[in-house]
Amino acid sequence: MHPLRLLVLVLVLVLGLFPAAAWSLARPRFPVPHPRTLPGLGANGVGDYEYDTRYFRQRLDHFSFPGVGDEDEAAAFFQQRYLVGRGGGWAGPGGPIFFYCGNEGDIAWFAANSGLVWEAAPRFAALVHRYYGESMPFGSKAKAYNDSKSMAYLTAEQALADFAVLLTDLKKNLSAESSPVVLFGGSYGGMLAAWMRLKYPHIAVGALASSAPILQFEDIVPSTIFYDLVSDDFRRESLSCFLTIKDSWKVLYDQGNEQDGLLKLSKTFHLCETLKTSDDLSNWLNSAYSYLAMVDYPIPSDFLMPLPANPIKEVCRNMDSQPEDTSTLERIYAGVNVYYNYTGTVGCFDLNDDPHGMGGWDWQACTEMVMPMSYSEDRSMYPPYKFDYASYAEDCIKSYGVRPRPHWITTEFGGHNITTVLEKFGSNIIFFNGLLDPWSGGGVLKNISESVIAIVAPLGAHHIDLRPATPEDPDWLVSLRESELKIICGWLSDYYGARGALFQPVAVKGSSAS
Structure with missing residues (x-):
């Protein structure tokens, strides 16, 4: 050869x-x-x-043929x-x-x-x-x-x-x-x-x-398959780690609904600014889990973030090794800190700063790249959620004034x-x-x-x-x-x-x- x-x-x-993580909308990235x-x-x-x-x-x-003289050369x-x-x-x-x-x-x-x-x-x-x-x-x-x-x-x-x-x-x-x-x-x-x-x-x-x-x-594949596989990666590494994440969503939202709860969450997760909604934090956490599942390489990498070899193993080790009296959310912070701050150089986290440069993908997800995403009830470490095209389309219309074409x-x-x-x-x-x-x-x-x-x-x-x-x-x-x-x-x-x-x-x- x-x-x-x-x-x-x-x-x-x-x-x-x-x-992306969102209970009401999940645009794939x-x-x-x-x-x-x-x-x-x-x-x-x-x-x-x-x-x-x-x-x-x-x-x-x-794919268009403007008439001679009608075309704006600059555009x-x-x-x-x-x-x-x-x-x-x-x-x-x-x-x-x-x-x-x-x-x-x-x-x-x-x-x-x-x-x-x-x-x-x-x-x-x-x-x-x-x-x-x-x-x-x-x-x-x-x-x-x-x-x-x-x-x-x-x-x-x-x-x-x-x-x-x-x-x-x-x-x-x-x-x-x-x-x-x-x-x-x-x-x-x-x-x-x-x-x-x-x-x-x-x-x-x-x-x-x-x-x-x-x-x-x-519906060529089940809409739950992506997040089921994310969950499988964490469960395979550590059942206690998987269960900590699974239990954390209710704890997060319960605390966010308390008086000064968003302020407490912001301090626990070392955020640069006080949260406006609990959804912002849950999206940030979900992004970390999903990216970790994707780049769970057997060698150190610096593609998305500087990460060690087998980063999910390191995340779960950090969660599981905390003292017994550590709260659920403090364990979660210890875990995601591996993803967002493995070098230890980040003083606080800015949730408004997308380090992955989303660019125009949300536009494409709102037009032709419609990939249904759901969270299953039994296999997933996320709260159950079923993809709903009507709400998905409503959000796209609100954001861009366009209606998605899921069959294109x-x-x-x-x-x-x-x-x-x-x-x-x-x-x-x-x-x-x-x-x-x-x-x-x-x-x-x-x-x-x-x-x-x-x-x-x-x-x-x-x-x-x-x-x-x-x-x-x-x-x-x-x-x-x-x-x-x-x-x-x-x-x-x-x-x-x-x-x-x-x-x-x-x-x-x-x-x-x-």
Whole structure:
């Protein structure tokens, strides 16, 4: 086989989100990196990864045809930022191109967390998803996010078209029209990678969709599955920890209803400002539990927050090891402090400061990305809650003046018949899921065909396969990455046929391949 040596890599940063906590409304969200500055992260590179920043003139609306003279040139196009990795080794015209559909957030941050692609090939490029980072239509974030009219172009369909247009143009500029493209993505980016392979099969020869919950819509999977899996992660680590969290919600709301109760809660949790509602605190806690379940990696990480290896184990250890007379809420604080303040440098917590840069996801969740979320009564560590579309829609109308379309994504890309769609019309897609990741409940967990393959890691967390390799990586993770690269090399071998010498073997860090 031919592992991936002489490549151009294109990383597209797209919105990644994560399930929010709310008893009345639960908009799903994927994890996005903390937008802070790290040593070695700069305008021209991060760590060992170096790149140049460029801009592409992108059309705002790919699906309309204004009359000649009717189009406002300034509003019809915007400058979309992308990065091109430095370093030799690309085979040139005809050499493979890797196109990464990643998560939103700082583009350099996501580049730093896409080690599999960097380590599989020496050259790299990146496109920022529209409406995020510096890729703002209408010239500024204030104008782009002004109202429903200006935000109407923030959709998955427009993003996929952005990818297709950029790739077509990039290949022309590189004189690489015959180069095969391989798509990569994690979370929402993984969903886009799979959907793009289906929608634009002539653009890419295959896709690795990591932790991509393409089944999380309508009632394809139970609406309780995400939070059931979050709860399972904590119960698996410590039953007493699970029960402490389960009991804490009533205690929290009871105290919040007391005179000066919100002030007491604010002091217990070391908040910078006094709470206005108990919901604000419960949402903050739920976000921590959900993110912890997603990034429960076996090695230390600094993706969302600086965290130790197996962070849920550390959270539960902190809760369970408190003195016997410690109150329930004090135990909860001791636990979530691991997530929000593992470095011990935070003096107080600002609940109004979203460290994960939500950006425009709430808009997308209120339009096409409607993922029903509920809390079960028996399996969950949360108070029972059943998803209610009417209240969900009411909140979206109040927030944005738009009504959600809960059936649009399944109409556009396939719903209950997605298995048939993938089997009959799809090929060359890898779906990776780690079973510790609560999003795995909406993922593809079984092979669909000989070329639409599911790789499942019982001990894996959210797109752990895409993260940079480390000497501490367990053997199962090293082997998993080797399997993914072997499959991708097979796609390229099939494409090149006798011309397979265009790319040469290279070992990914931690791999035994040569």
